[in-house]
Amino acid sequence: MKITLVKKILADGSPCAKCADVQEKLESSGQIRQIDETLIADERDSDSPGMQLARELDVSRAPFFVVEKDDGSRDVYTVYLKFVKEVLGQQNSAADEAREILENSNDLDFL
Amino acid sequence: MAVDTIATVDVDKKLQAESPQAVLEYALSQFDDIAISFSGAEDVVLIDMAHRIRPDIQVFSLDTGRLHPETYRFIDRVRNHYQIDIDVLFPDAAAVNKLVREKGLFSFYQDNHQECCSIRKVMPLKQKLLTLDAWVTGQRRDQSPNTRAHLPVIQDDRAFSRPGDTLTKFNPLANWSSAQVWDYIRSNGVPYNDLHDRGFISIGCEPCTRPLGPNQHEREGRWWWEEATKKECGLHQANLDSK
Numbered sequence: 001m002k003i004t005l006v007k008k009i010l011a012d013g014s015p016c017a018k019c020a021d022v023q024e025k026l027e028s029s030g031q032i033r034q035i036d037e038t039l040i041a042d043e044r045d046s047d048s049p050g051m052q053l054a055r056e057l058d059v060s061r062a063p064f065f066v067v068e069k070d071d072g073s074r075d076v077y078t079v080y081l082k083f084v085k086e087v088l089g090q091q092n093s094a095a096d097e098a099r100e101i102l103e104n105s106n107d108l109d110f111l
Numbered sequence: 112m113a114v115d116t117i118a119t120v121d122v123d124k125k126l127q128a129e130s131p132q133a134v135l136e137y138a139l140s141q142f143d144d145i146a147i148s149f150s151g152a153e154d155v156v157l158i159d160m161a162h163r164i165r166p167d168i169q170v171f172s173l174d175t176g177r178l179h180p181e182t183y184r185f186i187d188r189v190r191n192h193y194q195i196d197i198d199v200l201f202p203d204a205a206a207v208n209k210l211v212r213e214k215g216l217f218s219f220y221q222d223n224h225q226e227c228c229s230i231r232k233v234m235p236l237k238q239k240l241l242t243l244d245a246w247v248t249g250q251r252r253d254q255s256p257n258t259r260a261h262l263p264v265i266q267d268d269r270a271f272s273r274p275g276d277t278l279t280k281f282n283p284l285a286n287w288s289s290a291q292v293w294d295y296i297r298s299n300g301v302p303y304n305d306l307h308d309r310g311f312i313s314i315g316c317e318p319c320t321r322p323l324g325p326n327q328h329e330r331e332g333r334w335w336w337e338e339a340t341k342k343e344c345g346l347h348q349a350n351l352d353s354k
């Protein structure tokens with residue numbers, strides 16, 4: 001299994017705040033050791049490795065994780081808490097998971 | 112049957128040019144475990160369209176406990192009109208109890224709507240979607256030109272999918288305007304929520320929805336006390352589309 005984290009640089013050159021938050025959580029928990037590769041999706045460069053991967057996998061937000069399994073198949077996670085629960089086995093509260101989903105999803109306001 | 116990511120992107124390109132009815136035909140032909148998310152507003156058109164294709168279409172609604180009385184009555188009217196079961200989902204009582212005990216009944220006016228909506232809407236929605244292979248929403252691009260400019264007709268829903276599985280989300284009305292939805296409602300005699308006759312365009316929970324005056328966009332009728340939704344986490348579509 002190979003885990004790739006894709007982080008974003010905004011169009012004005014600043015780092016994405018959510019990406020920094022996720023990075024901090026991964027580091028403080030030690031889970032960063034399980035991330036095999038980190039790619040940058042630079043909004044100023046559509047050929048940056050993270051932008052290429054986002055295009056290839058039809059991902060429209062960052063940060064996101066790609067888990068490549070031994071059979072070559074890939075799972076994409078756009079919700080951090082879903083990733084750490086399903087891939088790294090971390091226990092989360094249902095309310096925290098729901099909150100992250102809502103904060104990441106502008107389109108859920110139709111509910 | 113599951114639709115994989117690459118197929119979803121290709122299928123979206125084809126379905127973008129199709130009518131909502133054709134999108135629903137496709138969706139219902141591909142999935143048995145599929146349900147319409149019904150908010151008690153104009154998305155009733157989806158029920159009308161789907162009912163003509165599959166009379167026992169699955170429908171669910173999120174009862175946050177804070178809906179208008181008119182919306183509760185409307186949900187029941189739709190249930191009787193189409194003779195369908197509507198699965199009314201409730202929030203986790205312990206989670207609501209904790210929120211209300213700690214922050215009162217109107218915390219969303221002080222904080223923002225995220226915490227309350229997470230508990231009253233997203234948690235029950237997440238539980239429901241774990242039982243489905245696909246779901247259908249009434250989202251349209253014209254509801255929010257900023258955040259929904261690139262709304263697909265079919266998409267891979269990665270936020271709510273079961274572990275190791277796919278969940279497909281259909282937005283058959285993505286390319287319809289509000290005027291087209293209302294033309295459909297009027298010309299087909301589709302029942303609608305009485306609140307629409309009183310200036311409500313977008314209908315959600317009672318404390319978080321207000322009627323609008325002329326020339327106000329429907330987004331101004333929801334959570335009007337908050338700043339515009341932050342969009343930082345989106346990857347600029349122009350860059351993604353550039354190849």
Ligand code: SF4
Binds near residue numbers: 223225232
């Ligand atoms: S719309 Fe308002 S009342 Fe309803 S769940 Fe969200 S914050 Fe709570």
